[in-house]
Amino acid sequence: MKLLSLSRAARLVGQSRGALQKQIQDGGLTSFEGKIDLDELSRLYPKIELEDNSMLEKVEEIIERARFKARNRPSATPDRETLAARVSLLSDELAQARLEISNHNILMEKLRSKLNGMAQENGANALPLVEQLQTWLKQQLVQPHSVTEEQRRLLARDMVLRVMAAQVHLNPSGHEFLVEGNNTLLESGLSAGFALNYGCSNGNCGKCKARLLSGEVKKVRQHDYVLTEAEKAQQTILMCSHTALTDLVLETSEAGDSTDIPQQSIPGWVKKQQPVSETITVLNVRTPRTQRLRFLAGQRVNLTNEYGHRMELPVASCPCDELNLQFHINLNEQNDFIDDLVRGLKTGSGIMIDGPGGEFILQEEPPHPLLFLAMDTGFAPVKSLIEHALTLDVAEAVHLYRFYSEEGIPYLDNLCRSWQDAFDHFTYHAFPCAPPQQNKLISMFFTKLAADHPDLSQYQAYIAGPASFVEAAATFCRAQSLSDELIHTECV
Numbered sequence: 001m002k003l004l005s006l007s008r009a010a011r012l013v014g015q016s017r018g019a020l021q022k023q024i025q026d027g028g029l030t031s032f033e034g035k036i037d038l039d040e041l042s043r044l045y046p047k048i049e050l051e052d053n054s055m056l057e058k059v060e061e062i063i064e065r066a067r068f069k070a071r072n073r074p075s076a077t078p079d080r081e082t083l084a085a086r087v088s089l090l091s092d093e094l095a096q097a098r099l100e101i102s103n104h105n106i107l108m109e110k111l112r113s114k115l116n117g118m119a120q121e122n123g124a125n126a127l128p129l130v131e132q133l134q135t136w137l138k139q140q141l142v143q144p145h146s147v148t149e150e151q152r153r154l155l156a157r158d159m160v161l162r163v164m165a166a167q168v169h170l171n172p173s174g175h176e177f178l179v180e181g182n183n184t185l186l187e188s189g190l191s192a193g194f195a196l197n198y199g200c201s202n203g204n205c206g207k208c209k210a211r212l213l214s215g216e217v218k219k220v221r222q223h224d225y226v227l228t229e230a231e232k233a234q235q236t237i238l239m240c241s242h243t244a245l246t247d248l249v250l251e252t253s254e255a256g257d258s259t260d261i262p263q264q265s266i267p268g269w270v271k272k273q274q275p276v277s278e279t280i281t282v283l284n285v286r287t288p289r290t291q292r293l294r295f296l297a298g299q300r301v302n303l304t305n306e307y308g309h310r311m312e313l314p315v316a317s318c319p320c321d322e323l324n325l326q327f328h329i330n331l332n333e334q335n336d337f338i339d340d341l342v343r344g345l346k347t348g349s350g351i352m353i354d355g356p357g358g359e360f361i362l363q364e365e366p367p368h369p370l371l372f373l374a375m376d377t378g379f380a381p382v383k384s385l386i387e388h389a390l391t392l393d394v395a396e397a398v399h400l401y402r403f404y405s406e407e408g409i410p411y412l413d414n415l416c417r418s419w420q421d422a423f424d425h426f427t428y429h430a431f432p433c434a435p436p437q438q439n440k441l442i443s444m445f446f447t448k449l450a451a452d453h454p455d456l457s458q459y460q461a462y463i464a465g466p467a468s469f470v471e472a473a474a475t476f477c478r479a480q481s482l483s484d485e486l487i488h489t490e491c492v
């Protein structure tokens, strides 16, 4: 039995991990300690054309679009040393498999001569039985029906993927991610959406320590942080300074909730200010490469500009791109910070970032379908949560409903439509709710929504927007059988 991790299996057949998890939950696919049998996979996805790269490329493309990675990410092609190590590992496996086949053939020969010997020793009485056994044995050896052509191709594709990307399994969380090119373990884990412990990203602080339980790593950056002899003896490594040569099992801690994230003060700067509608501007803030903001998707921070004006805002970007933070600001609000924005903050001007805070965060387990209801700039924390959910790739379905009071279309409408185009399990609807009929329109759209989702009891709902909208949306969710602990709200 050939077992594959969920990540590898999903990548091989061009499905999301969430889709495979749903198959496991529904009993369509069996998993063995979190791993999937190749036979079952090829039975479930017999139509995957493995010689055709388009499926794999489609998956790569949507992953690339969804990961929202930091700019300047190194090339995804492993270097020569990494390729050589992985090919060498596969060569060892091949040599081992050949040895086993050779032993198997020797055993078969011995069995045949044993049967011949038995036929001679036991005379005519034993002959029919021995001949029957020999014929059966011959048939079994000529028709190795246990491996189909599809499975053989699936295995071959898995070999190629193993050369191009190593897989990391984290203990005790059980999270898995792939390491491409010479990316560090830390970069890869963060890009995959996991809240790994780290500080400087630069080999100075030692906060990204992990114990290497199996596999081989390669140092890609010299680090100033000095590991003790005891740590070295325990195979401790710094994730920000190493990449994976082979598949790895690491023991490390991850943030489970907001209490695991430290309070930080980070000197950032304005990267860009971009109006996205008549009233809303997107402020992009950059953090230093060696001092990135650790936060959970959906959390808030305080921004203080160089005039000392301060504003608390939800981060609208994914924690997987912790260098580039995005904020959505309604310019109609009364605030000195906003007045400075309207006058135009210069690119490069300093912004102090303090935080993070807030409990409007993604509940990872179990993988419920996700319902997002956002009004106006309530879309900011919801965007962060959706990007994180799409990066984690575990939700079986993600539905976004936006209510907006602007004229025309909601801001960043194209972004939401691009998610819908890229992800089969993502749906998007936008409802115009401009005053003066706003409350009436909102309640009318909830009635429409109730027809789409008469029973929300299996969902997790995330609601963000003005307080009156949040209250109405939470009431709607309860009326559709969603329990309070699965309703998460944020007033913006």
Ligand code: FES
Pocket (backbone or CB within 6 Å): 198, 199, 200, 201, 202, 203, 204, 205, 206, 207, 208, 209, 225, 238, 239, 240, 241
């Ligand atoms: S994050 Fe500071 S040493 Fe790795």
